[in-house]
Amino acid sequence: MSDSQAAVQPHEGLHNPGLLHHFVTEEQQRDASNLGMWIFLGTEVMFFGGLFCAYLIYRIKYFNDFAAASTSIDAALGGTNTAVLICSSLTVVLAIWAAQTARRKLMLGMLILTMLFGLAFLGIKGMEYKDKFDEHHVPGASFSFEHKEIPSRPGQYANPQHAQIFFALYFIMTGLHALHMVVGLGIFTWLLVMAWKGYFTPHYHTPLEIGGLYWHFVDIIWIYLFPLLYLIDRHR
Amino acid sequence: MSDHANSKSSPLKTYFAVWIALLFGTWLTYRVAQIDLARWHANAPIALIIATTKALLVALFFMHLKGASEKLLKLVVISTIFFLFILMALSMADYATRLWS
Numbered sequence: 001m002s003d004s005q006a007a008v009q010p011h012e013g014l015h016n017p018g019l020l021h022h023f024v025t026e027e028q029q030r031d032a033s034n035l036g037m038w039i040f041l042g043t044e045v046m047f048f049g050g051l052f053c054a055y056l057i058y059r060i061k062y063f064n065d066f067a068a069a070s071t072s073i074d075a076a077l078g079g080t081n082t083a084v085l086i087c088s089s090l091t092v093v094l095a096i097w098a099a100q101t102a103r104r105k106l107m108l109g110m111l112i113l114t115m116l117f118g119l120a121f122l123g124i125k126g127m128e129y130k131d132k133f134d135e136h137h138v139p140g141a142s143f144s145f146e147h148k149e150i151p152s153r154p155g156q157y158a159n160p161q162h163a164q165i166f167f168a169l170y171f172i173m174t175g176l177h178a179l180h181m182v183v184g185l186g187i188f189t190w191l192l193v194m195a196w197k198g199y200f201t202p203h204y205h206t207p208l209e210i211g212g213l214y215w216h217f218v219d220i221i222w223i224y225l226f227p228l229l230y231l232i233d234r235h236r
Numbered sequence: 237m238s239d240h241a242n243s244k245s246s247p248l249k250t251y252f253a254v255w256i257a258l259l260f261g262t263w264l265t266y267r268v269a270q271i272d273l274a275r276w277h278a279n280a281p282i283a284l285i286i287a288t289t290k291a292l293l294v295a296l297f298f299m300h301l302k303g304a305s306e307k308l309l310k311l312v313v314i315s316t317i318f319f320l321f322i323l324m325a326l327s328m329a330d331y332a333t334r335l336w337s
Contacts, residue, residue: 031306038309042316049320053327060331075266082262090255093298097247152274216299220291226262227283231269235279 018204030206037210041217048221051176055169055228062165064150067233068158069166071151072137074128078230081124082222088117089219092212099195099205107200111192114215118185125178132167139168151233170229177225180218187211254297261290 023029059066095110136144145160145167191211194200200208265286273279296302301313 031309035306035309035312038312042312042319045316045320046323049323053324056324057327057331075269079262079266083259086255086258086262089258089294089298090251093251094248097251213299216294220294223290223294224284224287227265227269227287231265231283233274233279234269235272235274 026204030209033206033210034213037213041213044217048173048176051169051173052224052228055173058162058165058169059228059232062159062162063232064153064156065158065162066166067152068148068150069137069145069163069170070230070232071234072135072145072148073170073230074131075230075234077124077128078226081121082226084117084121084124085219085222088114088121089216091117092215095195096205096208096212099200099208100202102202104195104198107195108192111188111195115185115188115192118181118188122178122181122185125174129171132171137167138171139164143167151235173225173229177218177221180221184211184215184218187214250297254293257293258290261286261293 019026019029023032091110091114095107095114098104098107098110132138136142143160143164145158145163148158148160148163150156150158188211191208194207265283268282268286269279271279273282295313301309304310
């Protein structure tokens with residue numbers, strides 16, 4: 001019995017280039033890829049987690065200075081960017097659905113749309129950074145945050161040194177997130193080429209799902225960054 | 237695979253519903269932040285509750301955690317949240333019980 005299986009298996013492997021020889025079934029191969037990606041995302045959570053923890057400690061300690069610094073950022077741009085990312089997450093699941101249902105044009109269109117949303121996000125981010133550079137709110141030698149009122153305490157000014165900590169965290173966290181977006185755009189360029197060449201079928205589209213997991217994860221990070229960095233003490 | 241067959245009937249409806257909910261959540265966060273709830277210290281908790289709801293929607297429906305059959309995958313996700321909790325809780329326990337200058 002084992003003899004006949006051994007004789008059959010290599011042939012099946014030859015006829016199905018999508019199935020690597022060390023997996024028994026395609027389902028097992030898919031689950032393994034998925035699991036690997038989720039473990040990677042777990043390490044990413046810890047990676048960002050350290051920054052969120054630093055943010056939490058300083059926000060509790062210097063709440064009023066953080067509030068003054070946060071209100072100097074354009075929340076409308078941040079909100080728009082949140083919406084842009086959410087739309088890009090929708091186009092990702094639609095691209096995967098199109099691959100599952102063998103809609104080639106829809107899949108390619110959705111992948112391109114995802115990348116356009118990603119580029120729009122980075123463009124808006126760039127506008128935001130430009131504002132901060134113009135206002136000398138970038139930590140460093142030319143940093144200046146003099147005579148900025150604390151939102152909830154009229155007449156009281158924020159401590160520029162403490163505000164600088166907020167802007168350092170703002171640039172590191174949004175910068176690291178933007179770097180992930182750039183990497184995501186690279187991954188999606190590759191997925192687009194693969195999709196264009198016809199690698200993805202309703203049967204096999206694991207790279208799309210894995211790339212999608214990464215994109216959604218970056219979206220989730222932004223979902224937390226938006227209220228934490230842009231919306232401290234916004235009420236008047 | 238079996239859950240795939242089941243959800244194949246109309247995943248699009250779910251996707252668009254989640255999309256609308258996420259956009260609504262974004263609008264809600266933005267609006268709630270402009271209401272003064274400082275008396276109850278409620279601004280930050282509400283913002284985080286909305287953000288977590290949105291993150292759950294993305295993870296469950298877009299990342300297909302809902303209906304995932306792989307037990308190892310659930311273990312990875314739960315331990316990720318657990319270790320993040322340890323990172324936050326132990327750090328905050330230190331800072332909360334230490335005298336800062």
